Amino acid sequence: MFNPAKSRPNATNQFIHPFTQLAEVEDDGPNVIVSGKGVTVTDRDGRELLDGFAGLWCVNIGYGRSEVIEAAQRQMSKLPYASSFFGFANEPALQLAEELVRLSPESLQHVFFTLGGSDAVDSTLKTIRYFFNVTGRLEKKHVIGLERGYHGVSSTGAGLTGLTGCHRFFDVPLPNQHHIPSHYRYRSSYGVTDAEIISGSVAALETKVADLGGSEKVAAFFCEPVQGSGGVIVPPEGWLAAMRDACAKLDILFVVDEVITGFGRTGQLFACDWERVEPDLMIIAKGLTSGYSPMGAVLMNDEIYRALVDKVPRDLPFAHGFTYTGHPVSAAVALACLEIYERERLPENSKVVGAHLLNGLDALREHPWVGDVRGKGLLAAIELVANRETRESFDPRLNVSQLVRRKAYENGLIVRAFSDNIIGLAPPLVVGEGDIDQMLDRLTRAICAAQTDLREA
Ligand SMILES: Cc1ncc(COP(=O)(O)O)c(C=O)c1O
Structure with missing residues (x-):
């Protein structure tokens, strides 16, 4: 209720800006x-x-696209909200999941929707933890990312992010979060040729896994196909595929964060497509709805998904999700965006x-x-x-x-x-x-x- 006794706050500081001095x-x-x-x-x-x-x-x-605005309006009039909990669903979200599976790398078969990138990273980390727990690999807890990598700012994801500015005063990285040097050619710790950067990165990952006690202790490696917030750092051709292969050999999950690179940003629908890389999990957001409405997602392979279905007691639901998981308006927006990506x-x-x-x-x-x-x-x-x-x-x-x-x-x-x-x-x-x-x-x-x-x- 209106409270006349409350002093008028400074109009410039009621709103707290993210990532702002x-x-x-x-x-x-x-x-x-x-x-x-x-x-x-x-x-x-x-x-x-x-x-x-x-x-x-x-x-x-781009801004002001009437196709997307009309799709949102139509969906809002028809059904502005439907829960996805307890087996409920809505048509645009089901259709969007199907489209994303069709368009994404072959390995990815299932989609979990979030509200943006950070909660998609967080959902990925939780899903990985759950996957290894339900399949009896209880010690696979360490995760590795790249220095200068960015994976959002959730209370766990912020520690996987490899930017020290995101760590200071936030008590992250957590003890199970680790980083190897970036493939940053201009200020490289691996050398300057493509071959040196690729072999150096693979060796750094192998060494890190060994130092952490081997693959029984390490769950996953996360990377962006091009590092975004770390300063647009483009790896040499072949780097992503080499890291994918290294993870397979090391028996750790390979997670690609395509929050920026997805939906055409680098010249392919997904940056993984450049080298036909098939990750175990992929994180998307941003271009999914082109910012017209909030939405992100985690795509995962069938082995991980099947474990969520088959390896848990029948009376235990997958107890993760958000009120707005699979939001119908965002899903309708995303479908309209996908049409534009394809048509144009x-x-x-x-x-x-x-x-x-x-x-x-x-x-x-x-x-x-x-x-x-x-x-x-x-x-x-x-x-x-x-x-x-x-x-x-x-x-x-x-x-x-x-x-x-x-x-x-x-x-x-x-x-x-x-x-x-x-x-x-x-x-x-x-x-x-x-x-x-x-x-x-x-x-x-x-x-x-x-x-x-x-x-x-
Ligand atoms: C690669 C990457 N992952 C995750 C995120 C987090 O996404 P959001 O800001 O939607 O939480 C971002 C945001 O810029 C990002 O660039």
Whole structure:
């Protein structure tokens, strides 16, 4: 009820922003986005911005797609909600599960729906624990990820994430969570050739498993096909398949987190398709609904699913799930998105226009700040350095990537500023080459403006 005695709170801090310097946003206020069309969004001040990051690398089909909006409206009118607990279901969710099994790698046969990526990672970790427990392998508890990997921020998933910023003060990683070095070529601990990076990664995984007591103690290895939040780090060709094979040999589960890379982002529907990799489990979200409505999912192989069915007492339900598991409106949205991906061949557009983007970013290498350029499809980054010869990083206190991000915004472009002075681009997959040229032009101006600011500071 309205309470007149309650003092009016500061309008800028009622809402707590995720992954934001809270003190900074209290001072500066938020950038409020009010509308979007195609690859452009408009903020509260009327400023039009090219969205070089598709929201949070999710609005793959672009903004304002009437097919999706109408599908959501139709579903809301017909049936806004149905539980999936206790054997209930709804038609769009059943149909979506069938479609996802049809479209995903051969090994994946069953789907568990969540609300987003973090709870899909969490559901995966719980399912793995349950699978090994019900099949009598009670000591398989350790999980291994990659340094710089990102697997969301649930209370368990945050520890599997290999970014130290997600660990500090949160008491993770947990004692059963471990990391091996990333395949990060620009700052490699394995060497620089493809062969060195692949054999080094496989050896690191083998050593880690051995150090943890062998395969009887290790449950799974998790990775993204391209590391996203770690700074868009693209592994050499053959890396994903080699890690898949290594996991099979080590008798541990191979889990691919395609939350960013799924649904055309790298130029195939799933990044696993590039090397015909068949994971034991796959995590998806973001592009599944293109951000129009929240939804994620875990896809799993038949062996794991059968254990959930056959290896438990008949009176014990699979006691995991959420009120909104298989939400009918999100499922209808996802089905409409899948149609668009297929009809408009968006994975192909991502490949072709992504090559144009990478070419354009390559030209930026002439700028003294640009140390590295990398990407796959419409997923790309540049790494800014203080010294290109030595690859020396900028002093973190200068906050160079945040400065470039702000300058880009002023120039009408949204980019992502990662830590370690990495700038990321992941525009909607409907983007054209002309839009990309404009984005590159605005990014170049932003970098130059940031350089001028620093010089004058
Ligand atoms: C690879 C990966 N996994 C998991 C997540 C977590 O997804 P969500 O933010 O929907 O919880 C993300 C989010 O960016 C991600 O990039």
